Amino acid sequence: MSEPTKPDPAADPQPKPSAVEEAKLASRYLRGDLAEELLNGEDHFAPLSSLVLKHHGMYQQDDRDSRGARDADGRKLGKAYSLMIRTKIPAGMLTSDQLLAELDLCEELGNGTLRITNRQDLQLHSVLKRDVQTAIRRINEVKLTTLGACGDVQRNVMCCPCPVQDKPRQEIQELALRLSNHLLPRSPAYRDIWLTDLESGERQAWDAATAAPRERVPEDVDSDGADAIEPLYGRTYLPRKFKIAIALPHDNCVDVYTPDLGLLAVPENDTVVGYNFLVGGSFGMTPSNKKTFPALAKRMAYVPAGEVIAVVEAVIKVQRDFGNRSDRSLARMKYLIADWGLPRFKAKVEEYYGRPLADPHPTDVRGFEDHLGWGEQGDGRLYYGLNVENGRILDCDGLRLKTALREIARAYRPGIRLTPLQSILFTDIDPADRIDFEVILRRNGVKGLHEISQARRWSMACVGLPTCPLTITESERSLPGMIDDLEPVLARLGLAGERFTLRMTGCPNGCARPYNADVGLSGRAVDKYSIYLGGRLLGDRMAFLYQDLVPADQILPTLTPILTYFKHARTDGESFGDFCDRMGKDSLNRWATQFAQESARTGAAGG
């Protein structure tokens, strides 16, 4: 095939690039003024620097709970600034020492909690600007990195973290590590700013960007426009964040239809022979902007295993060169695909790859696991999956989860894996240690799997208040209480054993993946949520908007009639999401109206 046709700015002038594009360009490969600002004694970074900062794995935030109080009585203290630092953990795989280092950091420099994200990363919250460099150094000292955990680059590569020793699973985990390494930003800015003593110039020994193999010596952009510093990303990186996840057909624990690029393995005779490329997923939307929408990925092509990395690169380059750089709300790859149509997008990927791509293999997702509880690895050792409610590792009110994790990590040195449902797996456990292991958990008030309801086990909330600057409503702090109230309703209806996903977010950006859940609650206005129904655990179907702007205290009264309907009219084995999808919004609404009339007539709460 001939050389790919790249955009020609002379023939096709582009709209003015967004301010973020200008900031990236001016940053000289992500340096910006970060080094100078680190030494300026201020408690926060300037707005332009906070954009550059994201590529280094940090978000500048402020404590939203204290906003009003800090300005009360004419004190005008302004915002209580701090940083969220996200460590990028491909396939969620880390060691006990690495977990212990992050736990130390959350106590010494953060807010005392460590947060597992639903893309298998770890987040420190409330780190003060003066402590950021220390935090980044210490993260790198244990050979982890924050580089590219946020920003307009390929983010963490998600992959099923299950430690069971079957070959296809090990193959996809190896691919996740290789891809992550291959797609890292290469700018030495990270090392120069965070891992160098800014006064003496002394450098720390290890950093991911320079430890990763490089194809070329970093110099700069040469006369042909080839970029030696960032061969993949170039000076302005990608138009927007880019996400990749890898799944096995029988275990879609990563929600493979939701990222920009999903790789669905096609196993044959106990080996992965290739991958279906699913393109253009992502959930962010702005309800007032009708051009925006959440989307599941589309099935584009089948790619033999040996060619995967080259085709991934081609997909990223197409988005790099043709994605929208003037309007960030339309910059994710799904908008390019919606604009062009899948055939044109695929043809462009083929041009960049240099060869035609096959149609997708018939293989599709067919199962989903959360990997919780005890399991055999297949090598004589055990793993244990522990539910961490909304991913928050903390000690409070009789639950000493942080203490338990420390004790386990120190006593048994298990492998650690983070799951896409914000939970944690301990691996390589000697069966002889099983009882002692459980004793540590019990002694610290950590519940066993049998003590957690199905509703709680499969639920997920995003961070929301007090740290997320975009949140409109409560999320992580209110979902547990809502589930407390839901559990008796489910028990009364005989539905306590039902497996379904309940996911809550504080705004429509969809961080907890509410738009393909059985029940999605998305913060829409102060204390009001949109309710989505009809997705499912398998993650391959969009939910529909059932009701908008529902006050928080009306969510349960809105769901109860639907659950009652489900109880009476479901078919054998039908899940809640499948039922809602089959019935559709109008039928559910009619039932809810009848239910309300009947309840008013009899004075009963129904069910």
Ligand code: SRM
């Ligand atoms: Fe997210 C922005 C937290 C997974 C879609 N997300 C944010 C920020 C960084 C707010 C901001 O931009 O200032 C949140 C930080 C809150 C805090 O205080 O920690 C935030 N997102 C999270 C996490 C921590 C939620 C969680 O509880 O686990 C997840 C971190 C994942 C990671 O480790 O990388 C997280 N975010 C997601 C997902 C789920 C996924 O990818 O599987 C989505 C939906 C899929 C997608 O990408 O669209 C998601 N986050 C967004 C968006 C909407 C993007 C868009 O295309 O419009 C934003 C806003 C933005 O980027 O402008 C956002």
Ligand code: SF4
């Ligand atoms: Fe923040 Fe909204 Fe994401 Fe929740 S969904 S973490 S509120 S951006």
